[in-house]
Amino acid sequence: MKKLACITPLLCSVLFGGAAASAVDLDYLNGAPAKPIVASAMPSYTQEVAAEAIPEEAAVEEPEKWLSGNVVGYWMDGYKGTDAALAQAWLTAHKSIDSNRPFDLGYQIDALFGTMNGQCFGDGGFDGKWGVTGDGYAASIFQAYAEVGMGKLSAKIGKFGTILGFEPLDASADNFLTHTNMYDHEPLTHSGGLLTWAPEDALELSVGLVAGSDNSFGNNFGDTGFLFGATLNLDENLSVSYAGELMQVHSALGADRTAQSFGYYDLGGASIGDQNEYLQSVTVNLGLSDKLSYSFTTNYGTMEDRATRTQRYSQFGLANYLTYKHTDNFSSNLRYEYYTQQLEGDGNLDGIEKESKGNYHDITYSINYMPMENMFILPEIRYDWVDELGAEDNGVTGAVGFGVLF
16 A cells, blocks of 8 residues: 555656646535536535536526436446446436425436446345346336425435445446456445435444345345445545444345345355345545546445354445546546455355455546536546456456436
8 A cells, every 4th residue: 555655656756747636625525517528526426426516606507407307328348348338328317405495305316227236126125026127227216205395305216326445337428347355245226215414514423224135125135234424524625424324134035045245245245144244335525626636435344143143244445536627627537446255154055265354455547528518528547457266357347438418
């Protein structure tokens, strides 16, 4: 990590110019964007996409856009696979609540179709059988919730995006086409209720009761758990957020009635049984200039056998993001991730050794360009090097995404 700290300023200087490596300010914590290119860091699924601040005297009141969406296609070739497809067709119906009113009602529904959206239908209930095809395409309802607002207190009830993690599911709100390994080992959605209290502009607290992670309204596995989180805007240049979950999760049963790995805890394909799970993410956003921003996020999780209280699984990840905004419609982005996961067996886990481990590194560079207000082009190049269960592998991936917003 000391070597990485020395290399990062040099990469900034080479990729973005010497001035970019030394300036300081943050503009993306102050409002919601009109377009994704001005975002200087990716949000978690339930946060607004980052944006430029608009001077108060220049702000114009506009009617809320209750129906919106996007279409994103991509081409990819290399280590992460070879494909050219429709990533997502996304349609959102939304009404926000007004925190200035003593009581208000809102809602959000996100309907998706494409190759990157099949992961949203969780345990197969509710929308798990909609449009699933043999060529990788699927339809799903990412979010479907009602929201009740009572001044500084609000509550979501239904299926909603997780408060954990950093990178968004929505490809039009991301500065990268591919995702981190951490993203692949975090939940996407929860079904249940989430209560949020914002006593002041700089602080937000959340707690929820949910049917596990990535389960539909039916909750076919019978999972239960709690969500909790906090976000603190220390000043206009710095924000810190924490989110966590405590879950009781149940393994799915395969055709031979043996327990299969649950969700994203799948190292070596071992059966890990019914578990108690703890997972957290901590994110820091830091402004380095009106053009340069830096974010880092960490991921830590464990699973223990519910019957014996012995730890079966652990994971840790750290991802770093640098974004340099050359102009309002052109930015350069750099991401480096280290991720590790470990499965601890007892001789009865499908032949997996007592300690099975995977280490993953990846570095990605992308350009986000908007040739017009509602269109973007997102080329990227990525290098992965992996040591999983003693087998080493590495390779380069090239990709480019094309999107239209409406």
